[in-house]
Amino acid sequence: MxxxxxxxxxxxxxxxxxxxxxxxxxxxxxxxxxxxxxxxPEAEHGLPARTRQAAAHRYGARLAADMASGGELRARRDVAAVLACVCAVLVHGLTLLVTALGIRWIISGWGGVPMAGGLLLLALAWSLRPRLGTLPQDGPVLHRADAPELFALIDDVAEAVGTRGVDTVAVDADINAGVTTYGLRRRRLLTLGLPLWEVLTPAQRIALLGHELGHFSNGDVRHGTLVASAHRSLAAWAYYLAPAHNPSPVQFFVSVVCFVPWLLVRGVMLTLDRLTLRATQRAEYLADRLAGRAASTEAAVQLMDRLLISDSAATVLRREVSRQARGSHRTQGADDRAHGLWDRLVTSMDSVPEAEYERLRRVGARRGHSVDATHPPTHLRRACLLAVESVAPTVVVGEDRTRRIGVELADARTLVARQILRDGFPG
Ligand SMILES: [Zn+2]
Ligand SMILES: [Zn+2]
Known part of the structure; x- marks a missing residue:
């Protein structure tokens, strides 16, 4: 050769x-x-970050071994996840209590001084309230009528993993995908990062959809929203109770009174964080398994490989941005460059040699759980998929359907490509 x-x-x-x-x-x-x-990467500094990493590593190693042997899968939630839920419910219960107390003071002290205290409590409760998500403001948002074929595919995958489809699909420029809920009616939102979606084969896309929708069928989204909102509420408490810097005599007195509650809040935050750490790692493995059920084990494993080289995709996109900025392709219009962007990205990704995949797997094994404490390392997710018996796909997409979905996403492809070339690629 x-x-x-x-x-x-x-x-x-x-x-x-x-x-x-x-x-x-x-x-x-x-x-x-x-x-x-x-x-x-540099080791994280500070005791909280280091102990968090150590905990992630300890739990992660045990969890990976359990998952690989097919164990610990019967229940969707483990004790840690249930405790995190209880903790979150108590935090929101406290907010409710503050609200009730505020209303009582206002009613009982109508026109007097206690009324002011009641209003203060209501203001406090308002700042502690759980927030409902909203739809993203930047980037294309698709509803069922905009992309019937894509939504039909999402429905098929949802059925395969035992849930219903989504109400809205947002398209953005991240090398990622995600699910969440928004609004009072808890509508479902799927966010597809085009730099990831575009470099996947049809089967790998089904694996991606299976993984994301799997978070709905496993209740991770509901659980995650509950816990994250409780965490925000606790952060607000910690902010109010934190000791003042260079305090005046009055502030000093307040700080002394608030010190123990402040420590308590910090303790609960740390506990909630630890419990969530375990639950989210486990949820990723379970979602991967559903991805395999929808798309086949093989496609889910291939998806892991694609995720492994996402840094290469980022490099390609940043190179595109700097070329655009240097104007080295002035002969082409900006729109032409935007149109060709995804094809060039796919060509680059397809040319990544096997040695680079292998290197990244070894990097993952060396760094262990230290990089991202919430997500298990990709090589372990891959190994866990391969450890249990392979399954055949439940959902298969023909060429026709793939093409029709491509047409539905054409506008979003152009918009996001232009957005990347104009605003740059982060990182
Ligand atoms: Zn996930
Ligand atoms: Zn050597």
Whole structure:
């Protein structure tokens, strides 16, 4: 085999093996792991961050072993998740209590001084209230009538994982996807990041939809909303109770009175965080399994590989942005560049060599749970999918359907591509 423009051959400075690599990517040695992780992130500073990482690592390692052996799957929630829910309900109960107390003071002290105290309590309760999500303001938002074929596919996948479809699809520029609810009626929102969606095959897209909708059927969205809103409420408490810096005598007295409640709030926040840490990691494995059920184990594993190289996608997009800024493609109109953006991204992603996938898997194994404490490392998610018996797809999409969905997303593709070229790609 001849040396292509990108291929480099060198001798490993550590073990002396021949390394054949692709110069566009990190050149590393598969024999001794030389240079496998040159951009190792700094260890987090501060005791809370470090103990959080240690806890994530401990729990993550045990959980991965359990998941791989097929265990711990019968119940959708474990004890930690239930405790987090109870904790969150108590926090919101406290807000309700403050509200009730405020109303009582206003009624009983009508026209007098207690009424002012009541109003103050109501203002406090208002700042502690759980917030309902809203639809994203920037970027395309699709309803069923805008994209009937996409919504029909989402319905099919939802049925396969045991839930109903979504009410709205938002399209954005993240290499990610996500689900949440919004408004009083708890409508369902699916957010599709085009840089991820575009580089997936039809089967991998079903795996992605299966994973995200799996968070609905496992109750993670309801659970997550409840816990996150409680966390916000606690953060507000902590802010009000925090000791003052350079206090005046009055402030000092207030700080002394508030010190124990403040510590208590901080303790509850830390506990809630720990409990959630466990629950969210577990939820990801369970959602992965549903992704496999919808799209086949094979497609779900392929999705993990795509997620593994998302940094490469970010690099490609940033390169596109800087080319646009330098105006090196003036011969083409900006719209033409926007149109070609996704195709160029797909071509780049398809050319990532297997050695780069393998390197990133080894990086994941070395860094362990230290990078992102809420998500299990991708290589473990991949291993857990492969550890249990492979399943065949429940939902299959033909070429026709894929094309029709592509047409429905055409406007969003152009809009988001222009948005990336105009505003830049974050990171
Ligand atoms: Zn070596
Ligand atoms: Zn997830």
């Amino acid at each position: 001849g040396i292509t423009a990108d291929e480099t051959v060198q001798v490993c400075p550590q073990c002396g093996s021949d390394i054949r690599g692709d110069a566009r990517f990190t050149v590393w040695c598969a024999a001794c792991d030389w240079n496998v992780d040159p951009q190792k």
